[in-house]
Amino acid sequence: MIELSFGYKNQSSRLPDFFYDVFSASVGGEEGRAIQSLIRELLKTEPDQDLQGCVATDGGDLLGCIMFSRLTFDQDPRRVFLMSPVAVRTDRQQGGIGQKLITFGLDQLRAQGVGFAITYGDPSYYGKTGFLPISEAFAQPPMPLSQPIGWLGQSLSGSQADPMVGPSRCVSAFDRPDLW
Template identity: 40%
Template sequence: MLLELFSANQSPAVIQLFTEVFSDSEGKEEGQLIGHLVTDIVANTKAEDLIGFVALEDKEIVASIFFSRLVLPNKQAGYILSPVAVATRQQGKGVGQKLINAGIKHLRALGGEVLVTYGDPSFYSKVGFSQISQDMIKAPLVLSHPEGWLAQSLSEEPLVPITGETACIEALNHQKYW
């Protein structure tokens, strides 16, 4: 399995991957929603605000992940992990964890300090995330499942409460994703 940085010429295959994976797991409507999200992310996010990775097996993209800028009121270098998809036939083999860990290593090398995500605590706890409250870091929008608000420090310093509003990239800045 080869992990590499996402490039724009991979967009069609990556969009198809996200659409198929979320259709398989959550239904066709959710697959279309997440496919549209990824289309918006890759087409409309400034390059300096987006980092993506793909996992390839026999030159086929079998997983992908995106990290985008999260503006924090204390000016720390923040990122949000969203979304991530692993081809249905590849799930349960640790591919998602490898992608996440590669992304975390890359963000640390760039000087990233805080990483948040919104997802399943039992999965994301395997790669260093812990549940946080809105008192620790406020989500950019209202959370429909507050228990899924997760974070980790990318530096040697522990997470500390950050007071104030946060902001995500425009593609994620829609209540339907929260």
């Protein structure tokens, strides 16, 4: 039976290799190593209030994980989190685990008073969980985007969101142009 939990700390020692395995299998070893390094840095450097995560397990086996890190807009009081990276074990993909995990994680953020979530990825996949394309004018990314079509967001407050005010800052682990 699949269990979803908000929190990643009881799985933190397994996460870098988990993300490496998933990304290496899907897009190659170089990308796998980059995401593995990102996860290690996120876990090592980011304070609890700036890093959230949720996991899917089955009988103790790690099936999926999503990380959320704070994205700050200098002149905007709203709490915003970046959803990235997202991974589901390759032999369990296409079964809805990723979408369930995303929905669960967003519900948890919403319950904490987070007003907006942003991700950077495939619009057709993330659109299934309510993410819509947003412009760089609506929410200025912290770095130039290599694929602006993948800049996606959704209001978690239940109302249509106004554009974000001011430039944005990501957590230090994401402060690398090669990730954008």
